[in-house]
Amino acid sequence: MLRSFFIFLSQQKSLRRWMEQSSFAKPLTRRFIAGNTLEEALTVCQKLNREGILTTLDYLGESVTAIEEAKLSRDHCLDAIRLIQERKIDSTISVKLTQLGLDIDQNLCYDNARQLVALAQQTHSRVEFDMESSGYVDRTLSIVHRLHQEFGCVRAVLQAYLFRTEADIKTSNALGLPVRICKGAYAEPDTVAFAEKSEVDTNYLKMTRLLLEEGEYPAIATHDDRMVASATSFPKDKFEFQMLYGVRRDLQRKLLAQGFRIRVYVPYGEAWYPYFMRRLAERPANVIFLLRNFFKN
Numbered sequence: 001m002l003r004s005f006f007i008f009l010s011q012q013k014s015l016r017r018w019m020e021q022s023s024f025a026k027p028l029t030r031r032f033i034a035g036n037t038l039e040e041a042l043t044v045c046q047k048l049n050r051e052g053i054l055t056t057l058d059y060l061g062e063s064v065t066a067i068e069e070a071k072l073s074r075d076h077c078l079d080a081i082r083l084i085q086e087r088k089i090d091s092t093i094s095v096k097l098t099q100l101g102l103d104i105d106q107n108l109c110y111d112n113a114r115q116l117v118a119l120a121q122q123t124h125s126r127v128e129f130d131m132e133s134s135g136y137v138d139r140t141l142s143i144v145h146r147l148h149q150e151f152g153c154v155r156a157v158l159q160a161y162l163f164r165t166e167a168d169i170k171t172s173n174a175l176g177l178p179v180r181i182c183k184g185a186y187a188e189p190d191t192v193a194f195a196e197k198s199e200v201d202t203n204y205l206k207m208t209r210l211l212l213e214e215g216e217y218p219a220i221a222t223h224d225d226r227m228v229a230s231a232t233s234f235p236k237d238k239f240e241f242q243m244l245y246g247v248r249r250d251l252q253r254k255l256l257a258q259g260f261r262i263r264v265y266v267p268y269g270e271a272w273y274p275y276f277m278r279r280l281a282e283r284p285a286n287v288i289f290l291l292r293n294f295f296k297n
């Protein structure tokens with residue numbers, strides 16, 4: 001119920017505009033958003049790298065409707081890839097295809113994504129393509145598969161709450177395409193997705209196994225102790241854990257100390273509202289936590 005409420009709020013454009021421009025919001029978001037600028041985010045990545053944690057940088061933005069805006073996002077991501085290399089940061093980038101123009105034109109989006117992956121290949125890095133709501137899955141995978149075949153240095157994201165994911169994992173495994181498996185963060189109808197958390201969890205465990213046994217260097221993206229435990233008996237160099245910036249830092253450190261590879265997803269930028277609201281939807285208790293810290297500071 002609360003989850004649906006926050007997902008509903010995340011889609012409210014006028015509230016979004018107001019929140020993103022208001023000065024009181026910044027201290028509230030600091031826990032989950034690494035900063036407004038690329039510089040701030042790179043500093044966070046360097047700090048995490050020094051602790052032994054790998055990163056994936058996410059320039060926040062999605063659902064762009066203007067060609068120029070999509071090109072600006074692409075150029076920003078190209079700068080990020082260049083600076084990651086120049087500063088020898090151990091990081092990939094993560095991007096959403098609607099940020100690169102998927103809602104405008106699939107060819108335009110492909111061309112933008114292709115430029116990112118071409119540069120990532122030159123700089124020995126990787127582009128991770130986040131997965132958005134279910135209406136985007138076919139178009140996203142079609143672009144990611146093409147780029148994988150041409151360049152190799154990409155990762156797809158699949159969501160355990162979707163019925164179709166088992167088939168998509170089998171295809172990815174056959175192609176040798178690395179996958180990040182997550183539970184899924186959007187509100188989906190019960191015609192395409194498991195409705196009950198217990199069903200999503202059961203499917204997550206099944207998908208994780210399929211990836212660890214047959215897939216190419218999967219990323220197990222979760223903060224859930226039970227999901228994490230299901231992967232720890234597999235060889236440490238054959239996969240990585242991924243977690244979100246500011247979430248379960250205790251678990252991140254514990255896994256690191258045990259010798260597992262861990263990559264933290266580092267979001268930054270001015271368009272933080274939808275991402276932030278999805279994090280509150282996952283754990284409404286965060287609202288109390290954030291407000292308490294806000295008043296304390």
Ligand SMILES: Cc1cc2nc3c(=O)[nH]c(=O)nc-3n(C[C@H](O)[C@H](O)[C@H](O)COP(=O)(O)OP(=O)(O)OC[C@H]3O[C@@H](n4cnc5c(N)ncnc54)[C@H](O)[C@@H]3O)c2cc1C
Nearest residue numbers: 130131157182183184185221222223224242243244265279
């Ligand atoms: C690296 C990474 C990339 C992701 N990429 C995508 C993507 O491309 N597409 C997509 O749809 N989803 C993505 N997600 C989000 C994902 O789908 C889930 O919504 C999110 O990770 C919560 O699921 P969980 O596995 O942590 O389990 P849950 O069952 O939601 O949570 C398990 C436990 O983790 C902790 N926890 C979980 N979320 C939070 C939070 N926000 N704040 C504090 N504690 C929390 C709590 O202790 C909770 O009890 C990504 C997640 C990660 C970690």
